[in-house]
Amino acid sequence: MRLFLWVLLILTIAGCKGEERQAGAVRVDLSYATFRPGCLTLTVSDKADPSRFTVEELETAETPGGRPPRGRELTVAVFRQEGWSRDLIVTLDASEQGCAVENRRSVASQTQEAQVPEEGVVVVRLDLRATDLDDDGFVRTDEGGTDCDDANAAVKPGASNLACATAQGCEGTFSCTAEGVSTACVSPQTFTPWYKDVDGDGDGDASAPLISACTAPESGAVTTSGDCDDSSPFVFNGREELCDRLDNNCNGQTDEMCTPGAWREILPPDGSSSTIWRAVAVHAQGQAWVAGNAGKVVHVAGTSTKNYADCPGEWISAWARPIDGRVFLGSEQGGFATHALDGGGCGGHYTGNQERLNGLVGFGDGTATTLFAVSGAGRIFRWNYPADPVLVTQVNSALRAIHGTKVSNLLAVGTMNGTPQIFASNADGSQWREEALPAGLPSGLTLRSVHVVHDGLAFAAGDKGVVLMRARGFWSELPRLPVATTDTLSMVAYGRTALYVAANDETVKRLVNDAWTADYQGAWTPTAIGGLGPHEIWLVGFRNTVIRWGQ
Numbered sequence: 001m002r003l004f005l006w007v008l009l010i011l012t013i014a015g016c017k018g019e020e021r022q023a024g025a026v027r028v029d030l031s032y033a034t035f036r037p038g039c040l041t042l043t044v045s046d047k048a049d050p051s052r053f054t055v056e057e058l059e060t061a062e063t064p065g066g067r068p069p070r071g072r073e074l075t076v077a078v079f080r081q082e083g084w085s086r087d088l089i090v091t092l093d094a095s096e097q098g099c100a101v102e103n104r105r106s107v108a109s110q111t112q113e114a115q116v117p118e119e120g121v122v123v124v125r126l127d128l129r130a131t132d133l134d135d136d137g138f139v140r141t142d143e144g145g146t147d148c149d150d151a152n153a154a155v156k157p158g159a160s161n162l163a164c165a166t167a168q169g170c171e172g173t174f175s176c177t178a179e180g181v182s183t184a185c186v187s188p189q190t191f192t193p194w195y196k197d198v199d200g201d202g203d204g205d206a207s208a209p210l211i212s213a214c215t216a217p218e219s220g221a222v223t224t225s226g227d228c229d230d231s232s233p234f235v236f237n238g239r240e241e242l243c244d245r246l247d248n249n250c251n252g253q254t255d256e257m258c259t260p261g262a263w264r265e266i267l268p269p270d271g272s273s274s275t276i277w278r279a280v281a282v283h284a285q286g287q288a289w290v291a292g293n294a295g296k297v298v299h300v301a302g303t304s305t306k307n308y309a310d311c312p313g314e315w316i317s318a319w320a321r322p323i324d325g326r327v328f329l330g331s332e333q334g335g336f337a338t339h340a341l342d343g344g345g346c347g348g349h350y351t352g353n354q355e356r357l358n359g360l361v362g363f364g365d366g367t368a369t370t371l372f373a374v375s376g377a378g379r380i381f382r383w384n385y386p387a388d389p390v391l392v393t394q395v396n397s398a399l400r401a402i403h404g405t406k407v408s409n410l411l412a413v414g415t416m417n418g419t420p421q422i423f424a425s426n427a428d429g430s431q432w433r434e435e436a437l438p439a440g441l442p443s444g445l446t447l448r449s450v451h452v453v454h455d456g457l458a459f460a461a462g463d464k465g466v467v468l469m470r471a472r473g474f475w476s477e478l479p480r481l482p483v484a485t486t487d488t489l490s491m492v493a494y495g496r497t498a499l500y501v502a503a504n505d506e507t508v509k510r511l512v513n514d515a516w517t518a519d520y521q522g523a524w525t526p527t528a529i530g531g532l533g534p535h536e537i538w539l540v541g542f543r544n545t546v547i548r549w550g551q
Contacts, residue, residue, distance in 0.1 A: 024117030026078040030058070030092055032108065032128040033071035036137050039099035040092070044078055047087040047113065054081075057099045067137065080116040088114050092126040096138050096145055105146065107139040149174065169215030189214045194221040196230070198456040198472070199495070203227040203236035226250055231457050232495020234533055243551050244535035246498060259551060263508075263520045263539075266546040269298040269305035277540035279360075280530045281327055283320035288530070289327040290540050291315035297329070299341060300546060311337055311346035317360040321369060328385070330357030330373050336389055349388050353377065359402035359412065372429060374399035374412045382429060393432055397421045400462075401490075404452045411470075413447035413460050420445045422460060422468075422475070438477050441466060449491040449501075461488035461501055467511075469496075481509060481516050490529045498534040502526035508539060520547070 028042065040060055045053035056076070060068040080086055091111040097104040108128040115122065130139045134153040139145025149155035154162060155174045162174040164185035172187030191212035195204025197220050206225035210217050226237025228250035234242060237250045243258035255261075275296055282288040287301045295312040298305050315337075317330035329337040329346075334357060336349040351357070355375040362371035364385070371383040378397045383389035397414040404410035410425035412432070420441060423432040447462035458470040465481035467488065481488070481503065488501040499511040500519065508520040508529065526541035537549040 026114045027123045030074040035130040035132040036068045037094035038097045039095045043091040045089045046084045048085040086116045107144045168213035195225045197222040198230045199233045201233040201236045205230035242535040263549045268544045275544040278316040279318035280540045281318040281320035319362040321364045330360045332356045374402045400448045413450040415446040418444040420447045451493040459493045461491045463487045494534040502529040
């Protein structure tokens with residue numbers, strides 16, 4: 001005879017009409033909520049002899065999806081079995097796994113004592129609660145369950161395709177921690193050391209390690225660390241030696257097997273000693289455009305020159321497109337022009353204002369060319385060639401120069417009422433903000449030149465021997481030129497150790513070990529300096545002079 005029966009026995013408890021109930025019973029009202037038990041059992045034992053017990057597996061009705069409901073109420077009746085005492089212990093227990101699983105783990109349990117009456121019914125209430133917030137069928141670990149991430153239904157015992165990424169960017173899968181109380185993303189991948197690569201040449205600085213991880217911890221990070229000068233993209237481990245007074249390949253030697261470089265004059269590209277070259281635009285090895293007063297525009301290739309007489313204007317700025325050598329020009333009357341190497345005329349564009357276009361820089365691959373120019377009236381122009389130039393904005397400054405290696409790192413320099421100013425572009429060149437400069441700069445200072453090496457390094461220079469350096473977003477002052485009255489008219493930079501300025505004292509100066517040394521001394525005033533890199537530098541100026549440094 002079974003000790004207790006299912007709901008059907010409620011009728012027995014209530015008795016039949018006209019009949020006296022023969023024995024007392026315990027009515028057990030059962031309920032659970034907030035989880036879906038895989039197995040629900042009711043255990044009844046004799047308090048006087050616990051070895052006498054019986055266990056009933058209580059079937060739970062399944063939902064349309066084939067799962068037990070998240071909450072339910074049941075009622076069973078318990079009768080005294082022959083040979084047992086009237087004092088019983090009644091236990092309701094729930095587990096995640098099905099009843100057929102051995103050693104299943106209990107996640108909720110409640111026990112009550114009850115005495116079977118000789119007649120009538122005694123009611124016992126048992127109610128279970130367990131937490132399964134994500135409703136994946138598994139209870140959280142701190143309540144005895146096996147779900148170590150109760151906020152993610154995909155994380156549960158036996159789940160597959162639990163791909164994740166660790167904090168170090170490694171591919172892995174979710175699993176419980178050793179303590180079994182939380183979720184960890186575990187990966188078998190081996191960490192890789194990462195290093196900063198400020199100059200963007202693909203080789204990192206061993207003195208600037210980041211973290212060991214499976215993926216780059218920041219944009220531009222690299223896994224190699226042989227760069228002995230992370231300020232210059234012309235220096236990194238394994239690079240070809242360029243003969244430029246730098247240790248390009250980081251082998252501890254400079255210009256090994258190179259003949260010494262020198263400044264050499266190009267044959268005067270124009271017959272008049274009164275010609276003043278105001279701009280130089282280098283576009284290929286040994287090739288550059290020079291432009292100046294009275295419509296003078298000349299292309300230099302090696303030692304030969306070609307004069308283009310169809311570009312009237314007083315040209316003071318220039319940039320040449322590397323892919324085909326096309327030159328773009330800015331004049332002191334507010335005019336733009338462009339000319340191809342193979343002729344075709346010098347097409348012109350006018351800004352609508354009589355103002356000096358003091359600086360011009362471009363970016364192009366032959367299919368799309370974008371240039372930016374600045375004027376002495378503080379206007380900044382954008383020229384999406386072949387469309388006409390358009391005004392982007394006007395700042396409260398007499399702008400003198402502009403440069404960048406891409407639109408997002410463009411810088412423009414100038415002055416307003418004797419106060420030096422530097423403006424930085426946003427990502428697309430549509431907005432410009434003034435940057436903070438170091439304290440202690442002399443009054444009456446005009447910045448006349450700027451050169452961006454890469455995102456993390458730029459230089460600016462101007463009157464009274466002042467030279468500034470921008471490293472990782474902040475400006476500081478470098479040692480001033482030896483004579484305080486010396487003004488920098490133009491500059492070029494290819495790293496912290498490859499910085500050249502053209503000065504009004506008829507010299508080109510180079511910064512060596514934080515001291516300025518005269519690298520070239522002429523009998524004429526240079527006006528513009530440019531180049532392909534530290535291995536080839538061009539200089540132009542008064543007296544129809546064009547010179548080049550290199551092999």
